[in-house]
Amino acid sequence: MGITGASGSLYAYTLIRALHQLEIDTHLIATEMGEKVMQFECGVKMDELKEYATIHSNRNLFAAVASGSFKTDGMVIVPCSMNTLGAIANGVGDTLLSRAASVVLKEDRKFIIVPREAPFNLIHLRNMTLLAESGACIMPASPGFYHKPTEIWELANFMVARILDMLDIDHELLERWGEKA
Template identity: 55%
Template sequence: MRKHLIVGLTGASGSIYALTLINVLAAMDWQIELVMSPTGEKVLAYETGVERAALSENVHIHENTNLFSALASGSYRTRGMVVIPCSMNTLGLMATGTGDQLLARAAQVTLKERHPLVVVPREMPYNIIHLENMLRLARAGATIMPASPGFYHHPQDIQDLVNHVVGRVLDQFEIEHTLFQRWSGL
């Protein structure tokens, strides 16, 4: 049986993280349930040149306005959800339980079903509202993982930095990968 993971892509800069995650999961024969905010879809095209039609056949795109999507129900089985990159607007919607968009509703369903919800904020600096929203989500069970790559693996280019963040996200779902060399001590 094919494994399913929900990927939320918002309008924060950093869509390369989502695209890398999607491509890695598709190569491992995962079914990606993709929900993009309208701005997220525009940023993806602007930053990467990739349009929705060019995504892998393993990607099932759910319209953000479709609250009748299977993702809006706890009876639909997935491994969990990652919102990558996560804008502060979407973070606020998720933290307050505002579910008038599928992306935020799917996050609420993920939390209520006690599946992993990983949120990768990409904006900076954070103000007190952002921090309180992150704390609220963390208290509800989400994992907050700012896009902060490590450097101990001696990255050679931007893709190495992206791979480190994406690999750490995959670790949260216990998905094996070889995207970066793990720290083994000195």
């Protein structure tokens, strides 16, 4: 899992906690700005996430997740800045986060990008197209409202539930459309 400096750290924090509760072994890489935004938006420092995930330095290209021989089920970058998205789309692997993303793509594993930007410009759209053509799932941070949320955590759970669905991970974060409460 990757966290970058885009707004939307609540989605990342909610996903990390959900994966932990589901007993999913999670590896976490955050950009420097991702760490700062997490602290600013959620009041959470990276050290506090050690109980939920194995944390890797974004500068450590020797980390296991930098190798295709390290088996993973996939990768999610949430939130994903346009800077990180552009680097990955254009094959730049100079950080652990972009290298791990490149590995997931080359190994044809599930790769989900959750951009949090508005509006998109043509460069953003072209970079997203490159990633989609390479096998990535582009899932903008656009929560639904048909479940009639009344609190912010319900919006975060909606997005995290959709991410978990894309990873084929069973969960009970929300009532599905057509299900009765």
